[in-house]
Amino acid sequence: AQSVAQPEDQVNVAEGNPLTVKCTYSVSGNPYLFWYVQYPNRGLQFLLKYITGDNLVKGSYGFEAEFNKSQTSFHLKKPSALVSDSALYFCAVRDGRGSGNTGKLIFGQGTTLQVKP
Amino acid sequence: DSGVTQTPKHLITATGQRVTLRCSPRSGDLSVYWYQQSLDQGLQFLIQYYNGEERAKGNILERFSAQQFPDLHSELNLSSLELGDSALYFCASSGRVGSTDTQYFGPGTRLTVL
Numbered sequence: 001a002q003s004v005a006q007p008e009d010q011v012n013v014a015e016g017n018p019l020t021v022k023c024t025y026s027v028s029g030n031p032y033l034f035w036y037v038q039y040p041n042r043g044l045q046f047l048l049k050y051i052t053g054d055n056l057v058k059g060s061y062g063f064e065a066e067f068n069k070s071q072t073s074f075h076l077k078k079p080s081a082l083v084s085d086s087a088l089y090f091c092a093v094r095d096g097r098g099s100g101n102t103g104k105l106i107f108g109q110g111t112t113l114q115v116k117p
Numbered sequence: 118d119s120g121v122t123q124t125p126k127h128l129i130t131a132t133g134q135r136v137t138l139r140c141s142p143r144s145g146d147l148s149v150y151w152y153q154q155s156l157d158q159g160l161q162f163l164i165q166y167y168n169g170e171e172r173a174k175g176n177i178l179e180r181f182s183a184q185q186f187p188d189l190h191s192e193l194n195l196s197s198l199e200l201g202d203s204a205l206y207f208c209a210s211s212g213r214v215g216s217t218d219t220q221y222f223g224p225g226t227r228l229t230v231l
Binding site for chain 2: 034036042043044045046049090095103104105106107108109110
């Protein structure tokens with residue numbers, strides 16, 4: 001079964017410092033991986049996805065993620081954090097591959113990012 | 118703005134009641150997904166429709182049902198509501214099922230059962 005783990009409930013970082021939000025996955029076959037962000041009282045906003053190709057994926061708002069197959073990880077990164085990046089971040093894996101799959105997303109439990117001025 | 122709309126934004130109702138949540142997907146998207154977000158269960162997939170047909174079911178209770186109409190909007194019906202059904206319900210849409218299309222989420226409907 002596909003699964004995703006976000007080992008940290010909360011990450012604290014000072015504004016201007018680099019940030020990393022961790023995600024590990026377990027899938028059969030090659031993974032399709034996603035990062036979403038949720039601001040208070042808002043829906044989930046898509047940040048980036050890894051399907052195939054370059055292991056470093058660039059996304060919205062200056063975020064990027066590094067796919068590491070040997071470590072089964074897909075960590076979200078940003079070189080310089082902003083206070084406005086404070087939010088809840090979700091890693092997700094798409095369920096199933098090939099014909100007949102549904103494409104539903106399996107989410108991690110979420111990581112709260114707190115960026116302090 | 119993702120292009121996915123959900124109504125209403127908030128719903129407050131009593132135990133035992135029935136409610137309907139509505140979702141309009143992005144223009145051109147054929148697939149609609151419903152997810153439930155609660156403090157204890159996190160984000161859980163409920164059900165998926167593709168071009169009017171049910172495609173997959175997740176952790177959806179028998180008291181819950183959904184449908185997708187010819188104009189592709191979808192409704193999630195929750196009946197015999199219990200306190201534990203209080204949650205944020207999201208709808209997402211994507212293009213083709215089984216593809217690598219991104220799912221775009223609506224703003225959600227916050228359901229409070231008193």
